[in-house]
Amino acid sequence: MKVLGVVVEYNPFHNGHLHHLREAKTLINPDYTIAVMSGNFVQRGEPAILDKFSRAEVAVNMGVDVVLELPFVYCIQDASGFATGSIGVLERTNVVTDIVFGSESSNLEVLDKISSILYEQPKSFKKLLNKNLKKGFSFPNARKFALVEYLESSNYEHNLIDILEQSNDILGIEYLNALKLYDSKIIPHTIPRIKAGYNQKEFTGEISSATAIRNLIEKNEMNKVRQGVPPFSYEVLLREIEKGKAPIIFEDMRDMILGKLRMMKKEELIQIDGVKEGLETRYSKFSKISSNLTELINNVKTKRFTLTRVKRTLLKIFFDLKERDVKLYNSHGPQYLRVLAFTKKGQELLGKMKDLSTYPIITTPSTYRKIYNRLNDKLLSSKKRYQSIPEIYLNQIEYDFLASNIYTLLYKNRALSSYEPDKKQRVIIL
Amino acid sequence: MKVLGVVVEYNPFHNGHLHHLREAKTLINPDYTIAVMSGNFVQRGEPAILDKFSRAEVAVNMGVDVVLELPFVYCIQDASGFATGSIGVLERTNVVTDIVFGSESSNLEVLDKISSILYEQPKSFKKLLNKNLKKGFSFPNARKFALVEYLESSNYEHNLIDILEQSNDILGIEYLNALKLYDSKIIPHTIPRIKAGYNQKEFTGEISSATAIRNLIEKNEMNKVRQGVPPFSYEVLLREIEKGKAPIIFEDMRDMILGKLRMMKKEELIQIDGVKEGLETRYSKFSKISSNLTELINNVKTKRFTLTRVKRTLLKIFFDLKERDVKLYNSHGPQYLRVLAFTKKGQELLGKMKDLSTYPIITTPSTYRKIYNRLNDKLLSSKKRYQSIPEIYLNQIEYDFLASNIYTLLYKNRALSSYEPDKKQRVIIL
Incomplete structure (x- = not known):
């Protein structure tokens, strides 16, 4: 079967x-x-x-x-x-x-090679990763560069950058x-x-990304939506x-999220999964001077704190998803x-x-x-x-x-x- | 001076x-x-x-x-x-x-007499108060009846009920x-x-209650409002x-308050000032099945939990005003x-x-x-x-x-x- x-x-x-x-x-x-x-x-x-x-x-x-x-x-x-x-x-x-x-890439061999390195975390790889993190790169970027360096040094040849992006x-x-x-x-x-x-944000006809389709739905251009979905x-x-x-849409959560964020102290923020390395200070500051979530997200995000991380973290803050709990969920x-x-x-x-x-x-x-x-x-x-x-x-x-x-x-x-x-x-x- | x-x-x-x-x-x-x-x-x-x-x-x-x-x-x-x-x-x-x-009443003597009892809390008064609380009366009512009984027993004659209401x-x-x-x-x-x-909810002309005037403002009957305010x-x-x-208006806080309440556990609720005696269970239950604050308040309030207490408590919950903190603020x-x-x-x-x-x-x-x-x-x-x-x-x-x-x-x-x-x-x- x-x-x-x-x-x-x-x-x-x-x-x-x-x-x-x-x-x-x-x-x-x-x-x-x-x-x-x-x-x-x-x-x-x-x-x-x-x-x-x-x-x-x-x-x-x-x-x-x-x-x-x-x-x-x-x-x-x-x-x-x-x-x-x-x-x-x-x-x-x-x-x-x-x-x-x-x-x-649809290249299972390369993906698996990378996965093995990430899973086994060889010492020299970890060293490269930490070096890049210290440079201030976001975690995905630091990891990407570390992988490229690590595999280059072990004479593994493949265009990795493409895959990792x-x-x-x-x-x-x-x-x-x-x-x-x-x-x-x-x-x-x-x-x-x-x-x-x-x-991809633009609508490209019959096969369009979910992002493009959601944008059309928001704009109520349902005739275009009809072309892109069964x-x-x-x-x-x-x-x-x-x-x-x-x-x-995310903005519908404005009052809930801004209301909660403006109430929270930094000591509470840093308990939330993913809120660290100064992100707590950015949330604390910008939640008070942003009128809506789009503004808040744009204010908070940096090279290090990517858009998606910021958005996920906002939800984790609202739902009180603490780092210690997430660790428990992930290990079990x-x-x-x-x-x-x-x-x-x-x-x-x-x-x-x-x-x-x-x-x-x-x-x-x-x-x-x-x-x-x-x-x-x-x-x-x-x-x-x-x-x-x-x-x-x-x-x-x-x-x-x-x-x-x-x-x-x-x-x-x-x-x-x-x-x-x-x-x-x-x-x-x- | x-x-x-x-x-x-x-x-x-x-x-x-x-x-x-x-x-x-x-x-x-x-x-x-x-x-x-x-x-x-x-x-x-x-x-x-x-x-x-x-x-x-x-x-x-x-x-x-x-x-x-x-x-x-x-x-x-x-x-x-x-x-x-x-x-x-x-x-x-x-x-x-x-x-x-x-x-x-504008009767300072009677008000002060009552105040003295409440301030000094004689034993027999406290006993009467507890008896009434046990009967399930709201605190204001229990206190009112206890005062009347107490003063009657000490031969103090005055129409107290009016004052206390x-x-x-x-x-x-x-x-x-x-x-x-x-x-x-x-x-x-x-x-x-x-x-x-x-x-008083109705508009009565030149001298109207703030409640009546707020109602007019909400309904945008500004010409009537003009008559009632300088x-x-x-x-x-x-x-x-x-x-x-x-x-x-209060309903503007719908997402904030319902969003927060639906997230909270009873253990967290009972730490808030005024949330006790089963009020936590009512909040927990009704926050999930009320679409807005008016509905929630009407669902939660009882003879014991008065309208105003319910509303104040909702704000205390949102602002995380704990009983132990309020005690501290009130004693200092x-x-x-x-x-x-x-x-x-x-x-x-x-x-x-x-x-x-x-x-x-x-x-x-x-x-x-x-x-x-x-x-x-x-x-x-x-x-x-x-x-x-x-x-x-x-x-x-x-x-x-x-x-x-x-x-x-x-x-x-x-x-x-x-x-x-x-x-x-x-x-x-x-």
């Missing part, structure tokens, strides 16, 4: 995604396909333009058999934390045999790292990215806009498998997962406390069925609920802000 | 306030008049409709010589804490000789208590309230509305005298205050750190000029700045949200 796993955000689902999914299926010819998908907040450090249920609904309609939610605490982390979470979910299903990810390749390297971390038997594959780059994705988008639930990985949607075929696969996985599979989130109690009981009775650590399980899943309850406050239709999605929205079955 | 002190909110300044000010002056015939005024948040548990600088500007134009700011930490407390702060400010000027407050009388009793607390030589006086009650107050109101700085009183506005005549009085007061008089808030350092130095050199406790001074004044920086986020004109009022707005001189 072959089970394909993919890591996605579908923010929103567009033609490029469909193409990628089909290519991956052609490559693997799987019996089933599982996607692990970001929830209501995404790795760019923003709320998703559309809520997780709508995005999961589109995914199952587009050919994914089971959509699992990436726990919130991993969604807004850097590439490494994001990969730890997403590969963790796929690995812990205990059914995924192959993963496929998009890659600009491409967002999909960077993520790919982290996926490979995460597979090593979990000692996984899953086989990784790459497929080349087509046409539109991840960060009909069902378009339908769901229109439906959610109609309901007043979309589009959600995701503690449950939350099912957002599945197809008839996916139901068979869920049956197999229930047999094979050693982590709880959650389709009815309101039972989460019962599962927590069961985890504790199992520990006591030492009939070790699940491997989850009860307290970490509880923190992770409560963060998912929290993220949803904050997300509803962003709806234009404010009457819907009183809705608790994770309590009330049933798993989507196609 | 006679110096009249009054406690005001001027939210906004209306004809009733002018009448009250003139009556007080007629009664005392003072050389100078000082007002202590709430800052950007008021005792009803709401942001002020107009910022503190505009309100202070109106006050000096209407006949007050010096406007001092009531430190934020006292503004949003119950009558007792509010009185501790406001009487504390007036007392610590060391120049105020008389205070005048409005009173429905009238908001000005209740505040008046607390002012008298606070005078005892500071062992003050200031002489209290009452003048009868005229026509409009404090909480011309200069009206002018300032229009100017601030024009600028996009007013009116500010205000630690500085912040000047918001003064007249030419007021300038003379400020000169005298500088000679006589043992607390720092702050007209340029940006010097607050320098003063803090000086307070610390004085402590070390034991040349005890100021009585302020450095750390409490610092916390109190930083809360004022914080409150202003949050208030600017509520402006309709969002470009002004980047303005730090306490750093940039100079003291108003008429």
Whole structure:
């Protein structure tokens, strides 16, 4: 049995995604396909333009058999934390045999070589890394230069700079790292990215980046959007806009984030994951003299503190995601498998997962406390069925609920802000 | 030399306030008049409709010589804490000789009798109070019934219920208590309230309650507002509305407060001043299923948890005003005298205050750190000029700045949200 796993955000689902999914299926010819998908907040450090249920609904309609939610605490982390979470979910299903990810270079050998260095961290590499960090480079840049220097010195010849500057390749390297971390038997594959780059802002027709499409949605140029996304994705988008639930943009969090930041002292700020090296001073200063989030982000970012880091950190500050907690989450990985949607075929696969996985599979989130109690009981009775650590399980899943309850406050239709999605929205079955 | 002190909110300044000010002056015939005024948040548990600088500007134009700011930490407390702060400010000027407050009963003898009981807390009274609290009455009600029972048993005959149900009388009793607390030589006086009650919602013509006038402002019925406020107050109101700085209403804090509440755990909630006896559970539950603050407040309030308590507590939660801190502030009183506005005549009085007061008089808030350092130095050199406790001074004044920086986020004109009022707005001189 072959089970394909993919890591996605579908923010929103567009033609490029469909193409990628089909290519991956052609490559693997799987019996089933599982996607692990970001929830209501995404790795760019923003709320998703559309809520997780709508995005999961589109995914199952587009050919994914089971959509699992990436726990919130991993969604807004850097590439490494994001990969730890997403590969963790796929690995812990205990059914995924192959993963496929998009890659600009599509050169698995080089990616794996780099991943090995990063995973093993040879001394001379670490030295180079520290040297570059001291020069004031951002972490991604310092690492990039250190890798190039390290591989040059070991006579490895390849055009590395290109790879290390491409967002999909960077993520790919982290996926490979995460597979090593979990000692996984899953086989990784790459497929080349087509046409539109991840960060490309302009609309380029049928295959456009999610960024370009989100910009069009914000500007309400829905006729252009229609060209860039499959009909069902378009339908769901229109439906959610109609309901007043979309589009959600980062600026919608202005009062929450500026309100919280202006309240916080530096001592509190430095406890948050990623807030260090003077970033706390910049937040403290600029939160008071910026009128909105765009202004704040532009004021805070520097060569060292990249745009995305600043945005992710803002969300971590708002959600009180402390460095010590993130370390704990990253060293233990995701503690449950939350099912957002599945197809008839996916139901068979869920049956197999229930047999094979050693982590709880959650389709009815309101039972989460019962599962927590069961985890504790199992520990006591030492009939070790699940491997989850009860307290970490509880923190992770409560963060998912929290993220949803904050997300509803962003709806234009404010009457819907009183809705608790994770309590009330049933798993989507196609 | 006679110096009249009054406690005001001027939210906004209306004809009733002018009448009250003139009556007080007629009664005392003072050389100078000082007002202590709430800052950007008021005792009803709401942001002020107009910022503190505009309100202070109106006050000096209407006949007050010096406007001092009531430190934020006292503004949003119950009558007792509010009185501790406001009487504390007036007392610590060391120049105020008389205070005048409005009173429905205008019976100083009865008010003082009640105040003495509350201040001395005889055993049998305490017993009656606890009995009523156990019955589930709100604190004000429990206290009211206990007082009536206590005084009946000591054959004191007077219609107390009326007094204890009238908001000005209740505040008046607390002012008298606070005078005892500071062992003050200031002489209290009452003048009868005229026509409009404090909480009266309807517009009744020339003399209307601030509540009625705020409602009209919200509905933009400015022609009616014009009838209820002096011309200069009206002018300032229009100017601030024009600028996009007013009116500010509680609902403007929806995202901040609901966003924060949904994030908080019960363990964190119960640390906040006034959050106890199950109020934490109500906040925790209803914050998730209320779409806005009005809904939340209506959901949370009960016979025991009154509307105003709920609103004040919401602000305390947002501003993280913990019970232990409030106790500290109330036992030490205000630690500085912040000047918001003064007249030419007021300038003379400020000169005298500088000679006589043992607390720092702050007209340029940006010097607050320098003063803090000086307070610390004085402590070390034991040349005890100021009585302020450095750390409490610092916390109190930083809360004022914080409150202003949050208030600017509520402006309709969002470009002004980047303005730090306490750093940039100079003291108003008429």
